[in-house]
Amino acid sequence: MKVLVTGYSGQLGYDVVQEGKRRGLEMIGVGSKELDITDEEKVHTLVQKVKPDAIIHCAAYTAVDNAEDNQEACFDVNVNGTKYLASAAKEADAKFVYISTDYVFEGTGTEPFTEENPACPVGYYGLTKYEGEKVVQSLLEKYYIVRISWVFGFNGKNFIKTMLRLAETRDELNVVGDQHGSPTYTFDLAKLLLDMVETDKYGVYHASNEGFTTWSQFAEEIFNVAGKAVKVNSITTEEYPTKAVRPKNSRMSKDKLERKGFNRLPAWQDALKRYVAEYQEEVK
Template identity: 70%
Template sequence: MKILVTGYTGQLGYDVVHEGLRRGLDVIGTGLEDLDITDEHAVSKYVMELNPDAIIHCAAYTAVDKAEDNKETCWDVNVNGTKYLAMAAKEIDAKFMFISTDYVFDGMGELPFIETDKPNPVGYYGLTKYEAEQVVQSLLSEWFIVRISWVFGLNGHNFVKTMLSLSETRNELNVVGDQIGSPTNTFDLAKLLVDMIQAEKYGIYHATNEGFCSWAEFAKEIFRLAGKQVKVNSIATEEYPTRAVRPKNSRMSKQKLIGNGFTPLPDWQDSLKRYLNALKHEVK
């Protein structure tokens, strides 16, 4: 099976490519320097020539706060880029998987959002990802839309690396404690996505590591496992203002994943432990 993976230079795309290669699949990863997904002609030409059996679209504009000011760029990448790739996939009859986000929801309530809940994004980034979901569904008859959250991987920046970096110079930190979600290791997630793309069980899925926590609880577990003596003060969202509004409830139900026979991802604590160990052994 030949698979094109966009966003290879990011956390998830990198792990998806390497997971596919580990399994002996023909996987081609692209970054911005290889393919500008906002160029419709370039996308069509590249995909036609490569002629993959499937496209896993991980590339995205993910700077949530900057998206509020750089709306044109964010829309161009997240909506138009997805549209051009979906159109190209349709031309060659390739499977198509779009990676979406918990930010398509408004974060109201305390119950996990299910796959059929109506999205209602509160920020521009989330709006573009929801628009892209709708584009995929309108252009293609068979598709995967996989909503993920709070990802951390070896390749790129993330909350875990930020906390570890801050621990070098700080012994006390204020971290938001009223936003709840599921930290998700891209190494685990990549295995699931490669399983899914080889199946025919299309539709919308939620895919995260199991369990829920706040950012403050996440930070505490990072420092505990890393043996760092850092005091974490849990603060309200209002005490840490950001340009973009964040959903307070990012809990997502994985009932469709389980119902269709896919193996749920491990608990986030287990995943974090393995990730920190991998970070330690990463070649510098």
């Protein structure tokens, strides 16, 4: 199988390519330097040249706060770029994986959102990701829409790296404690995405590591696993204002994965331990 992966310079795209290579698949990873996904002609030219069996679309405009001020750029990447890639996938008769987000929901309540819950994004980033979902569904039949949350991997910035960096100079931190969700380790998610494209079980899925936590609890566990003596003070969302609205409920049900015969991702605590162990090895 030949798989084209966008967003190769990011956390998830990089891990998807590495996992595919471990499986003996032909992987072609492209970052923004190799392909401007907002250029329709270049997208179609590349896909026609590569002739992939599947496209895993990891590239996205993910700067949630900046999206509020740079709406045109955000829309161009998340909606137009997705449309060009999905259209090219249709021409190539390639399966298509679109990475979406918990931000497509309004983020209220306490119950985990299912794939059947209506989307109701409250910020511009979430709106563009939902528009991307609709584009994929309108153009394609062979698609997987995979919503994820709280992403961490090695090839980029993330919450764990930020916490460990701050631990070098701080012994006390204030972290938001009323936003609930699940971390997603790109190493684990990459395996699931490739499992998916080897099937024809198309549709919308939720995929993050098992279990729910808050950002402050996540930070506490990061310091615990890393052996850092940092006190975490849990604060409210209102005490840490941001330009874009952050969902207080990012819990998503992953029951559908099991129903469709896919393996759920490991518990987030297990993923964190593996990540921190490897991270500490790298920075020695």
